[in-house]
Amino acid sequence: MSQFERTSVTAVLGPTNTGKTHLAVERLTGHASGMIGFPLRLLAREVYDRVVRIKGPREVALITGEEKICPPGARWFLCTAESMPIEREVAFVALDEAQLGADPERGHVFTDRLLRARGREETMLLGSDALRPMIKALVPEAEILSRPRFSTLSYGGARKLSRLPRRSAVVAFSAEEVYAVAEALRRLRGGAAVVMGALSPRTRNAQVAMFQAGEVDYLVATDAIGMGLNMDVAHVAFASLHKFDGRRRRRLTLAEMAQIAGRAGRHQKDGTFGGLHEQGPGAFTPEEVLAIEGHQVPRLERLYWRDGEPDFASIDALVASLEAEPRDAVLRAAPEAVDLAVLKRLAEQDWVRTRVRSPAMVKRLWAACGLPDFRKLGADPHARFVGRLFTHLSEANGHVPHQWFADEIARLDRVEGDVETLAGRIAAARSWAYIAQRADWLAEPAHWAERTRAIEERLSDALHASLTQRFVDRRTTMLLRQIGADASNLPVTIGPGGEVSVEEHHLGHLEGFRFRVAADATAADKRMLLAAAEKRLGRELHRRGVALAEATDDALALAPSDAGDRSILWGATRVAILERGLTLTTPKIVLDRTLDVLEPPQRAAVQQRLDRWFASQMAAHLPPLAKLDSITRDPAAGAPLRAVATALLDAGGLLPRRAIAAQIEALDAHARKRLRSIGFTIGTLDLFAPALLKPAAARWRRLLMGIVEAPREGATVLPRGDSGADLAHGFRPLGQQAVRIDMAERVARAAHEAREGRKPFAPDPALATSIGMQPATLARLMAQLGFRTARSREGEPQRWVWKGLVPPRAPEAAPRDGPFAALAELGLRNG
Numbered sequence: 001m002s003q004f005e006r007t008s009v010t011a012v013l014g015p016t017n018t019g020k021t022h023l024a025v026e027r028l029t030g031h032a033s034g035m036i037g038f039p040l041r042l043l044a045r046e047v048y049d050r051v052v053r054i055k056g057p058r059e060v061a062l063i064t065g066e067e068k069i070c071p072p073g074a075r076w077f078l079c080t081a082e083s084m085p086i087e088r089e090v091a092f093v094a095l096d097e098a099q100l101g102a103d104p105e106r107g108h109v110f111t112d113r114l115l116r117a118r119g120r121e122e123t124m125l126l127g128s129d130a131l132r133p134m135i136k137a138l139v140p141e142a143e144i145l146s147r148p149r150f151s152t153l154s155y156g157g158a159r160k161l162s163r164l165p166r167r168s169a170v171v172a173f174s175a176e177e178v179y180a181v182a183e184a185l186r187r188l189r190g191g192a193a194v195v196m197g198a199l200s201p202r203t204r205n206a207q208v209a210m211f212q213a214g215e216v217d218y219l220v221a222t223d224a225i226g227m228g229l230n231m232d233v234a235h236v237a238f239a240s241l242h243k244f245d246g247r248r249r250r251r252l253t254l255a256e257m258a259q260i261a262g263r264a265g266r267h268q269k270d271g272t273f274g275g276l277h278e279q280g281p282g283a284f285t286p287e288e289v290l291a292i293e294g295h296q297v298p299r300l301e302r303l304y305w306r307d308g309e310p311d312f313a314s315i316d317a318l319v320a321s322l323e324a325e326p327r328d329a330v331l332r333a334a335p336e337a338v339d340l341a342v343l344k345r346l347a348e349q350d351w352v353r354t355r356v357r358s359p360a361m362v363k364r365l366w367a368a369c370g371l372p373d374f375r376k377l378g379a380d381p382h383a384r385f386v387g388r389l390f391t392h393l394s395e396a397n398g399h400v401p402h403q404w405f406a407d408e409i410a411r412l413d414r415v416e417g418d419v420e421t422l423a424g425r426i427a428a429a430r431s432w433a434y435i436a437q438r439a440d441w442l443a444e445p446a447h448w449a450e451r452t453r454a455i456e457e458r459l460s461d462a463l464h465a466s467l468t469q470r471f472v473d474r475r476t477t478m479l480l481r482q483i484g485a486d487a488s489n490l491p492v493t494i495g496p497g498g499e500v501s502v503e504e505h506h507l508g509h510l511e512g513f514r515f516r517v518a519a520d521a522t523a524a525d526k527r528m529l530l531a532a533a534e535k536r537l538g539r540e541l542h543r544r545g546v547a548l549a550e551a552t553d554d555a556l557a558l559a560p561s562d563a564g565d566r567s568i569l570w571g572a573t574r575v576a577i578l579e580r581g582l583t584l585t586t587p588k589i590v591l592d593r594t595l596d597v598l599e600p601p602q603r604a605a606v607q608q609r610l611d612r613w614f615a616s617q618m619a620a621h622l623p624p625l626a627k628l629d630s631i632t633r634d635p636a637a638g639a640p641l642r643a644v645a646t647a648l649l650d651a652g653g654l655l656p657r658r659a660i661a662a663q664i665e666a667l668d669a670h671a672r673k674r675l676r677s678i679g680f681t682i683g684t685l686d687l688f689a690p691a692l693l694k695p696a697a698a699r700w701r702r703l704l705m706g707i708v709e710a711p712r713e714g715a716t717v718l719p720r721g722d723s724g725a726d727l728a729h730g731f732r733p734l735g736q737q738a739v740r741i742d743m744a745e746r747v748a749r750a751a752h753e754a755r756e757g758r759k760p761f762a763p764d765p766a767l768a769t770s771i772g773m774q775p776a777t778l779a780r781l782m783a784q785l786g787f788r789t790a791r792s793r794e795g796e797p798q799r800w801v802w803k804g805l806v807p808p809r810a811p812e813a814a815p816r817d818g819p820f821a822a823l824a825e826l827g828l829r830n831g
Contacts (some may be wrong), residue, residue: 007118011098011125011135014147015295016262020126021047023147024094027124029054033075034092037084037113040101040224041066043469045201048078065372066433066456067201068449081109086117093119097299098127099255101134105246107304108334114138116308128256130297132133137330138303155289156235156272162188166217167234171260173243179419181239182220182471190219191472202428202460207467216472225263236264236273240282251281254288255297266496278600303329310366312359315347318366328623341379342386343369349387355394367438368393373429389435399443400435406431409448413455415462419470422463429456494540512573513541513594538597545598548575549605556613558703565702568610576610584649584704585618585629621700624689625653627678640666641674644687648680652705653692654730654741657685672695684748684785685732687743693742702729716743717772734773734780734783743771747778748785751800760790760799 011215012020025047028034038044041064048062048069061074063083077085081095101111114125115138125135135142155795161184164170170185170192178196185192193211195204208231211219219225219233223243238260241252252260265271273292277283284292291297305328310321322340325333337343341368346352356365368390373382392400409432412425424795429452435441436449493501498510508517515537548570557569559580566578568589575595578587589610595603618626631637631645641661648655657664664682667675672682679689692701695713702710711724711731718725718738725731725738731746739747747768755761768778779789787800 006563007121007123009118009123009125009142011127011131011139011142011144012147013127013129013132013135013144015129015149015153016259018147018149020147021096023524024124024126025050027122028076028092028094031092031119031121033090034094034119035077035079035084035088035117036094036096037079037081037117039081039097039106039110040197042197042199042204042224043096044078044080045205053077054649066430067453068437069365081106081113084113086113089120091119091121092124093117093122094124094126096126098125099131100127101131101303102300104304104335105337108308108337111303111305111331112308128255128259128297129295130300133299133301134303134330138328138411147297149262150268151263152270153262153265153295154270154293155284156274158275158283159237161276164189164218164237165235166236167232168217169219169231169233169235169263170237170239171221171223171225173222175222175420175423177239178218178220178222178666179471185218185220186471189218191216192220192467193531193773194467194471195219195221197222198423198427199463200430200456200460201675202457203426203464203467206460206464209470210468220471223260225260230359231263232266233263234265234269234271236261236271238273238275238282238284241275241284242281244504248670253298254291257284258292258295258297259544261292302330302332304334306334312362314359314368315343315356315365318362319344319347338367338373338379338382339366339448342383345379345383346387346390352387352390358720361394364393364398365390371431371434374427374434376427377422385431393441397443398440400441402443405432405435405442405448409452409455414667415458417466419466420462422466423461426456426459426463429459440501461605474619489812494537500537505803509760510537510540512570512575513544513592513597541597542599542602545595545602545606549602551608551609551613553613553616556610556749558617558700559701560615560708566706568614575606578704583629583632584652585622587614587704589614615746617700621697622692622704623655623678624691625649625704628653628680630673631678637674638668638671640668641671644671644675646688652701652728653680654688654727655686656727658681660687683741683743683745685744686727688730688741688745690742693740698730703778716740717777734777737772737774737777739771739773739777739781745779747771747773747781751782751785751787755800755802758802760801762797762799765797 012023021043024036028036029051036044036047038047044062044064045067045133048060052060055076058071058073059075061071061077062069063077063079065080065083065086077088077090079085081100086093094467095110095113095117098110098114101107101114103110114134117123120459125131125139128148132144135144150758159165159435161170161181170181172181173200175196178194182192182194193207196206199207208219210216212232219231225231238257241257242249243252244250256710261273263271275283307321307324311317319340320342323333333353346365346369352365356362368386371386373379373391375382377385389400392398392404409429414425415422417425431458433449433452436445436452438443442448466808493499494510495501496516500507500510508515530624551570555570559567566587567574568576568578574592576589576591579590581587585627589607591603591607591610595606598606628645628649632642632649634642637645640663644660644667647660647663651659664687671734675682679691681688681690691697699710702708705728707728709723709729711718711722711729716739718731720733720736720738722738726733727741731738731743732739734744747763750767751763754763765778773781779798782800786803788803790799790801
């Protein structure tokens with residue numbers, strides 16, 4: 001609009017709650033004609049209704065992608081930024097939330113309007129103070145006015161949902177999160193209104209009206225409320241500080257936080273903001289709090305740009321102009337938007353290029369690609385839908401077939417279904433409403449626009465009713481007000497078995513620190529009673545937290561759980577789990593999530609108590625492992641001993657000797673003595689601590705190692721296929737049997753004590769028989785010990801001969817004389 005280069009341009013900048021939009025409306029209605037571009041269809045509709053009340057319906061137009069109310073004599077236009085007819089000459093033009101030029105998805109639209117949309121007499125650019133350097137760089141002729149906030153915005157800290165003040169808005173960043181928070185508020189506070197950008201204006205207005213009228217005291221919304229939607233909100237609570245921006249999940253920028261938080265307070269009423277989380281990624285940092293309270297947001301250094309007047313000479317020329325780099329240093333090329341992605345996909349198809357041979361048809365193709373992806377299908381599915389649409393737009397009379405359009409919207413004209421189903425139908429209806437607003441795409445656009453509007457209204461009414469039914473309990477809200485919003489005034493009883501009831505109505509059970517609601521406690525007439533119970537449970541949970549922090553050792557136990565982890569139990573209640581730590585003896589004790597209901601100091605006291613209990617149990621049941629752990633961290637122990645101790649500790653104190661034969665041979669006499677002093681035997685076949693094989697110690701060892709199977713308690717010999725008949729449980733498999741390793745070591749020592757050099761000998765069979773070893777098992781063991789059978793006369797007991805230099809070694813305690821001394825003198829070893 002170069003003919004308006006001399007227009008007065010004013011940039012009105014400042015934080016939220018400064019009345020910028022109100023000022024723009026005043027200026028608009030003060031001119032003979034005018035236009036305002038808004039970031040949201042909802043906001044455009046809200047201001048349209050306001051201007052209609054001033055000027056009358058015949059003088060005011062509403063233009064959005066899906067809705068067009070344009071009387072023949074309209075002089076004042078309220079539009080979404082994308083739908084602004086900037087070629088129309090009007091006296092006044094305003095652009096709201098102009099800082100959205102920095103948005104990767106839609107920024108290029110706002111930048112284009114900032115550069116090209118001008119009123120004949122006056123132009124007004126509204127936005128955050130962060131936009132100031134961009135205004136100076138791109139619109140140097142603009143007069144910049146700063147608008148201070150009318151009221152104070154302060155940080156109110158983190159508060160749980162159950163403790164939010166009345167007139168609070170909770171902001172979430174996905175439909176799933178919005179619904180979850182609204183469900184919780186219904187249970188705790190009687191309900192909440194729901195506002196999301198995906199709602200139709202009719203549904204959104206009905207929900208906001210419910211909140212404004214005081215039918216509910218809470219509002220759950222997406223960040224759509226940050227874009228100027230005017231509501232009587234006293235406190236804004238952030239359910240999260242992260243959002244998915246279409247490409248990745250990221251933390252909100254400071255400007256986004258300030259924009260949303262600024263919705264708290266209205267005109268001269270002060271407001272507060274905060275979060276639902278005291279710590280972690282959902283909590284504000286001190287720097288963020290100071291910046292938001294002081295309205296100090298980082299200045300913008302770049303805006304996204306895309307050619308607002310692209311070249312329609314050909315498809316390739318169009319794509320090239322849309323991907324052209326900006327000439328101004330403070331502008332950057334916009335990322336590929338959905339419309340351009342769809343254009344590129346269609347341009348790859350031969351049939352499209354065959355039909356698009358003139359600038360007019362290129363322009364028509366680009367208009368079809370501009371159909372928004374309301375259903376959030378993604379570029380490929382959306383491109384297929386646009387391709388089918390363009391097939392009709394590029395053949396015959398260029399109109400969408402009556403039957404196709406009618407069939408598609410008839411499919412959507414059903415009001416049954418849940419909230420998600422209705423919201424999905426509305427999203428689909430918006431696509432057809434958008435098509436119906438294009439006068440050259442349909443033979444009877446006015447008829448189909450009315451049909452789609454009626455369907456969207458029916459779906460919107462059904463969605464409002466569904467939202468209200470799902471998220472609002474007016475009885476609970478009324479009762480809360482009757483008792484001063486203090487549900488603890490109602491009598492709540494907790495029975496000895498954890499039964500929770502209010503005025504003889506059973507609500508559920510308190511199992512440890514988890515409240516399990518009874519199946520019938522969700523009936524509409526018990527909402528208030530549930531809220532009352534939860535208020536009262538806080539005191540009971542605190543009492544239980546104190547009892548747990550002071551629990552005696554015998555009240556706690558370690559046990560495997562059905563989930564496959566290791567649980568610390570307080571009675572029958574799981575209060576923590578063991579997670580892998582640096583070593584086997586130093587696991588990490590993680591409190592169960594159900595203990596999150598306790599205050600931080602109480603959780604800390606419970607953590608300390610469980611840490612002390614676990615240390616005492618280790619000292620009582622597994623002292624050899626605790627001593628091994630100390631050796632691994634003792635520099636004075638020497639590298640060979642630390643290596644052996646580390647390997648033993650990793651194996652839970654039971655390890656085949658051949659697994660670390662080299663490390664054992666590297667031990668000197670002092671190291672061997674130290675290992676024996678802490679209870680370990682350097683056996684012929686295995687290294688082990690006999691204390692670890694006792695039933696209580698063996699059970700604790702299995703729990704620490706996450707071993708599920710267990711051998712028969714007290715068994716010295718097991719059948720080979722029995723549970724636990726392996727080295728991990730302290731049993732050495734030998735043929736058809738498995739012998740406990742300390743028993744195998746006793747037989748080994750007896751054999752070496754009975755032999756005389758290399759003479760054949762017959763070991764006393766009584767020991768093996770008393771253990772339960774079969775002759776074949778004894779033969780396997782003797783062979784592994786380094787003996788071979790000797791010829792025996794018929795009727796004589798089996799005799800054995802020492803083979804000498806075969807693995808493994810003879811017992812450490814065997815006398816250092818006879819053949820051992822001779823071998824040592826030769827520099828050799830046995831095994």
